[in-house]
Amino acid sequence: MKCHRVNELIELIHPAWQKDPDLNLIQFLQKLADEAGFTGPLAELTDDVLIYHLKMRDSKSTEAIPGLKKDYEEDFKTALLRARGILKD
Template identity: 60%
Template sequence: MSCHRIDELLELLTPVWQKNQQLNLAEMLQKLANEAGFDKSLNELTDDVLIYHLKMQPLQNNEMIPGIEKDFVEDYDFKKALLKARGFTDENTD
């Protein structure tokens, strides 16, 4: 795991761990794995699972997933976008 991933994980983990100071590191990781629905052994838990879970944890169920929000288009018409990408103009789609 690269240094920036470690820094990101520690930044995300710090506030959660401060709320659960009675837990040691292994217990904290197991708690997060359980919350994330990770059902394999703890040694198979990846930093990606932890980072994703810690980023998603504070969001409400109806909030947009971080990273997807920037690409979201309201009332997106896939058919028109596909025709446009293939070189058809709006006049040819009617």
């Protein structure tokens, strides 16, 4: 895991864990894994799952996933023209 990912994970997990101070770290990670729908062993839980789940945890189910939102276009025609390089930013 790269250093910036460790920092990002700590920044995201700290405020979330403060809401459940009675849980130890492993219990809290298991809770996050369960919420995210991860069914494998906790040792196989990736940082990606934790980061994206923590980012989306308190958002509406209709909100765009971070990272994909920057590429979002309201209509298909604009998206197609931009992808073909006809439209520029």
